[in-house]
Amino acid sequence: MHISTLEYAPGKKIRQHLGLVQGSTVRSKHVGRDLMAGLKNIFGGELKGYTELLHDSREEAMGRMVEQAQAAGANAVLNIRFSTSSVAQGAAELYAYGTAVVLE
Amino acid sequence: MDLIIFLVLLALGYGTGRYAEHRHYKSILEREDALRPIPAVATKLAPWGDPVPETQMVSGNVVVSVDYFKRFVAGLRNIFGGRVTTYETLLDRARREAILRMKEQAKQLGSHIVFNVKVETSSISKGRKNAVGSVEVLAYGTAFINPR
Numbered sequence: 001m002h003i004s005t006l007e008y009a010p011g012k013k014i015r016q017h018l019g020l021v022q023g024s025t026v027r028s029k030h031v032g033r034d035l036m037a038g039l040k041n042i043f044g045g046e047l048k049g050y051t052e053l054l055h056d057s058r059e060e061a062m063g064r065m066v067e068q069a070q071a072a073g074a075n076a077v078l079n080i081r082f083s084t085s086s087v088a089q090g091a092a093e094l095y096a097y098g099t100a101v102v103l104e
Numbered sequence: 105m106d107l108i109i110f111l112v113l114l115a116l117g118y119g120t121g122r123y124a125e126h127r128h129y130k131s132i133l134e135r136e137d138a139l140r141p142i143p144a145v146a147t148k149l150a151p152w153g154d155p156v157p158e159t160q161m162v163s164g165n166v167v168v169s170v171d172y173f174k175r176f177v178a179g180l181r182n183i184f185g186g187r188v189t190t191y192e193t194l195l196d197r198a199r200r201e202a203i204l205r206m207k208e209q210a211k212q213l214g215s216h217i218v219f220n221v222k223v224e225t226s227s228i229s230k231g232r233k234n235a236v237g238s239v240e241v242l243a244y245g246t247a248f249i250n251p252r
Contacts, residue, residue: 003161005220005246007148011156040238042113044121044171045128046201047238050228051167054240058165080161082242084226092228 001066002076002103009076009103018072018100023064027057028091054094058082061096074100117172124171125193132200139207143217144245150219155251160213163244164205167228168198169237195239199223202243210247221245 002009040047062080069077080098087093170178174190181188202223210218224242 002159004159005161005222005244006150006159010150010152010159010248040169041175042117042120042172043124044117044169044174045124047167047169050238050240051165054167054228054242055165058163058242080244081222082163082224082244084224084228084240084242086226086228092226 001069001074002078003062003066003080003098004076004078005080007079009078013104014078014101015104016102018069018074018102020097021065021068021072021074021077021100022095022097023061023066023068024093024095025057025061025064026087026091026093027053054084054092057092057094058096061094065096065098069098069100072100074102076101076103113172114176115173117174117176121171121173125197128197128201132197132204135204135208136200139204139211142207142210142215144203144207144210144221144243145217145219146221148220150246150248152248157248157250160215160247160249161244162206162209162213162215162218162247163242164202164207164209165240165242166198166201166205167238167240168194168201170194175237195225195241198239198241199225199243202241206243206245213247213249215247215249218245218247 065077077098077100080096083095085093177190178188206218222244226240228238228240
C-alpha cells in the first residue's frame with residue numbers, strides 16, 4: 001500500500017479514484033499515566049506516555065483507513081490528513097482520512 | 105498551609121521548568137543544525153526528475169506540558185491581557201520538536217527532502233478548568249527517497 005500526503009504519486013498515473021477512506025479511534029488514558037501527567041503538570045516537560053499513546057492510536061486509525069482502502073480495491077491512499085479532537089474530558093479522537101486510488 | 109504548598113509548587117515549577125526548557129532548546133538547536141541538510145517544505149507540488157524517487161510518509165509527534173509556574177503566570181496574564189510568552193515558548197518547542205522527529209525518521213529512511221509538511225496542534229487536557237496544560241503537536245509529510 002502506497003501511502004502519501006501528496007495529491008499524486010511521482011512517476012505513476014492514477015487509473016481510478018475510489019473516493020474517501022477514513023479511519024478513527026477514540027482513546028482515553030489510563031490512571032497510571034494520568035498520575036504521571038499530573039506530576040509533569042507541575043514540573044513541565046514532555047509527557048512521554050502520552051506521546052506514545054497518541055502515536056499508537058494514530059497508527060491504529062491509519063490501519064483502519066488502509067483496511068478500508070484495501071476493501072475497496074485500492075493500492076494507494078493519497079492526500080492523507082490527520083485530525084485530532086477531544087470528545088470528552090480525558091478522551092481524544094484521532095482521525096485519519098485520504099483518497100483511495102488505483103495506481104498503475 | 106495551602107499558601108506554603110502553593111509557593112513550593114511555584115518554586116519547583118519555576119526551577120525545573122526553566123531548566124527543562126533550557127535543556128530542550130539546546131537540544132533542539134543542536135539537532136536542527138544536524139538535520140539542516142534535510143529540508144522540510146510545505147510545497148504541495150513536489151518536482152521530481154529521473155530516476156523517479158520513492159515516497160514514504162513520515163511523521164513525528166510530541167506532547168509537552170507547561171509547568172506550574174508558567175500556568176500561574178499565564179493565569180495572571182488573563183487578567184491584564186497581552187502576549188502570553190510562557191505559552192508561546194511551549195508551542196514553539198513542541199512544533200520544532202515534532203518537526204525534528206519527523207526529519208529524524210526521514211533521515212533513517214535515507215531521504216533528502218520532505219514535501220507537503222502539515223503541522224497539527226491540539227490541546228489534550230481540555231475541559232480541565234480551560235487550562236491549556238499540555239499540547240500535542242503532530243508533524244507529517246512525504247519523504248522523497250532517491251533509489252540507489
